[in-house]
Amino acid sequence: MVPRLCKVGLFFKSRKRFKIFRSVSVINMSSRTGPEDTKKPFVDKYFECAENGNKEELSFLLKSTVNVDQRNEKGWTALMFAARHGQTGVIETLLEKGCDTNIVNKTGQTAQDIALFWDQNLAAKLIEAHMKEENPDQQLRNFFSLNHLDRASEKRKDKDWLQAKISDETSQFLLLSELKPFVLPIKDKTSKWRYRLCWLDHNKISSHLTSDTVILFLGIDHSSSQSLFAIDVSGKEESKFKDLQPEGSFMVPFPGSLQMEPSDAGIFAEARSMMDWLERYKFCATCGSSTDITEGGHKRVCRNQECKSNKGIHNTAYPRTDPSVIMLVISADGKRCLLGRKKQFPAKMWSCLAGFMEPGESIEDTVRREVEEESGVKVGRVDYHSSQPWPFPASLMLGTIAYAKTEDIKVDEDEMEDAQWFRRPEIVQMLTHQHPQGLYIPPEQAIAHQIIKSWVRNTASSNL
Numbered sequence: 438m439v440p441r442l443c444k445v446g447l448f449f450k451s452r453k454r455f456k457i458f459r460s461v462s463v464i465n466m467s468s469r470t471g472p473e474d475t476k477k478p479f480v481d482k483y484f485e486c487a488e489n490g491n492k493e494e495l496s497f498l499l500k501s502t503v504n505v506d507q508r509n510e511k512g513w514t515a516l517m518f519a520a521r522h523g524q525t526g527v528i529e530t531l532l533e534k535g536c537d538t539n540i541v542n543k544t545g546q547t548a549q550d551i552a553l554f555w556d557q558n559l560a561a562k563l564i565e566a567h568m569k570e571e572n573p574d575q576q577l578r579n580f581f582s583l584n585h586l587d588r589a590s591e592k593r594k595d596k597d598w599l600q601a602k603i604s605d606e607t608s609q610f611l612l613l614s615e616l617k618p619f620v621l622p623i624k625d626k627t628s629k630w631r632y633r634l635c636w637l638d639h640n641k642i643s644s645h646l647t648s649d650t651v652i653l654f655l656g657i658d659h660s661s662s663q664s665l666f667a668i669d670v671s672g673k674e675e676s677k678f679k680d681l682q683p684e685g686s687f688m689v690p691f692p693g694s695l696q697m698e699p700s701d702a703g704i705f706a707e708a709r710s711m712m713d714w715l716e717r718y719k720f721c722a723t724c725g726s727s728t729d730i731t732e733g734g735h736k737r738v739c740r741n742q743e744c745k746s747n748k749g750i751h752n753t754a755y756p757r758t759d760p761s762v763i764m765l766v767i768s769a770d771g772k773r774c775l776l777g778r779k780k781q782f783p784a785k786m787w788s789c790l791a792g793f794m795e796p797g798e799s800i801e802d803t804v805r806r807e808v809e810e811e812s813g814v815k816v817g818r819v820d821y822h823s824s825q826p827w828p829f830p831a832s833l834m835l836g837t838i839a840y841a842k843t844e845d846i847k848v849d850e851d852e853m854e855d856a857q858w859f860r861r862p863e864i865v866q867m868l869t870h871q872h873p874q875g876l877y878i879p880p881e882q883a884i885a886h887q888i889i890k891s892w893v894r895n896t897a898s899s900n901l
């Protein structure tokens with residue numbers, strides 16, 4: 438969507454920003470000495486290079502001091518400055534360096550919005566082409582859903598194939614101990630992610646395999662043609678696995694997995710939810726007998742031949758996913774949105790309302806029921822936004838935007854600490870960590886963040 442902002446207004450804002458920014462940086466250099474302040478002249482220079490098209494100096498700054506997605510106090514990134522001024526060479530460099538094209542500034546615009554608004558069509562096309570290359574379907578893919586593996590479900594029933602792949606020297610294994618994945622630190626300081634999954638080949642793990650080790654087939658990585666498995670090593674001394682990979686460690690999944698390289702986080706989501714199901718659903722839900730794991734870990738079969746679960750299709754034999762809705766409720770005047778605080782939330786964090794679906798309920802009705810239960814607000818229309826697997830233990834978040842018909846709030850005190858309407862400018866402060874009281878919303882890895890950001894972005898032109 439192209440924001441319909443007043444161009445002159447934005448232009449003056451932008452010029453003013455530069456004047457203020459530069460004069461502040463001079464004061465900073467002489468009067469303060471914190472690490473951020475010593476970096477500031479370089480950051481200023483970085484933005485200046487983006488604006489002026491100075492690719493060489495910008496590349497040098499990126500190598501030595503500056504983070505590619507560095508923002509200024511108005512939330513602008515170098516990509517935004519380059520987009521504003523149509524600096525296509527700089528845009529190419531920044532895209533090559535892996536800059537994030539989805540960042541919004543404090544008025545809710547992405548770099549592409551800015552390029553379109555200023556008629557920098559070549560710049561807009563470049564950014565769009567890059568976004569299409571990264572995401573050909575042009576669909577928001579939330580964190581934990583970027584699992585690139587082919588799950589190859591047709592192979593799961595082929596016991597010989599699975600057995601051959603388990604002992605194949607090219608196959609790779611992920612260890613999970615008490616649902617904690619074995620990970621390696623990411624050493625590249627310019628990466629915004631801290632961990633990646635540690636894959637081990639059959640030779641390394643074979644001595645840890647016993648007849649009752651749970652082995653889960655995750656899928657095939659088509660780029661390497663490798664088959665990937667997860668194995669449960671719970672109950673074994675975790676420090677022993679250091680011998681296999683001295684830099685490896687078992688990571689506490691929450692919040693650690695939010696810092697995992699996104700594609701690995703998607704594989705982890707599959708592995709964790711599945712392993713949790715395999716561990717917790719050992720007995721048949723229909724007759725209570727023991728079950729056997731089949732189909733590479735994707736099914737449990739009751740040992741009791743007479744059991745109803747062995748006749749026809751029974752969902753008790755398959756892994757669970759609990760659909761939940763999560764919604765940003767917009768006020769009838771379109772100017773505010775409703776956020777809540779669950780009792781367990783960290784101080785000052787506010788988020789979308791959310792709740793589990795009940796059997797026989799539509800997504801829309803679940804949204805209406807949960808919003809009314811938790812806040813007393815009545816909702817009319819509900820639009821789908823995007824979804825997110827949430828592997829704690831196995832939720833599927835169905836993200837929506839919901840339109841309120843009433844305003845009065847009555848908080849469900851059993852579940853919620855508070856629920857309040859927030860105006861857009863305050864939401865922008867919370868989104869960009871600039872709120873005067875330090876209020877904030879969940880990080881970008883949570884679908885709640887993405888839904889809130891969409892609303893801020895889609896209302897960038899409406900002067901709310």
Ligand SMILES: NC(=O)C1=CN([C@@H]2O[C@H](COP(=O)(O)OP(=O)(O)OC[C@H]3O[C@@H](n4cnc5c(N)ncnc54)[C@H](O)[C@@H]3O)[C@@H](O)[C@H]2O)C=CC1
Pocket residue numbers: 759761763788789790791792793807825827829832834852879883884885886
């Ligand atoms: N990814 C994200 O941005 C966010 C994800 N969430 C997740 O959404 C899910 C649902 O949100 P809540 O507000 O907790 O739901 P909720 O509003 O339905 O309340 C939770 C209560 O519902 C009951 N319940 C009903 N079905 C359940 C099931 N299948 N599993 C567990 N409890 C069930 C339990 O009594 C539980 O205490 C949770 O898994 C939560 O972790 C919540 C907020 C943000």
Ligand SMILES: [Mg+2]
Pocket residue numbers: 790791792793807811852
């Ligand atoms: Mg809830």
Ligand SMILES: [Mg+2]
Pocket residue numbers: 791792793807810811852
């Ligand atoms: Mg609820």
Ligand SMILES: [Mg+2]
Pocket residue numbers: 792793807
């Ligand atoms: Mg509920």
Ligand SMILES: [Zn+2]
Pocket residue numbers: 721722723724725726739740741744745746
């Ligand atoms: Zn049974």
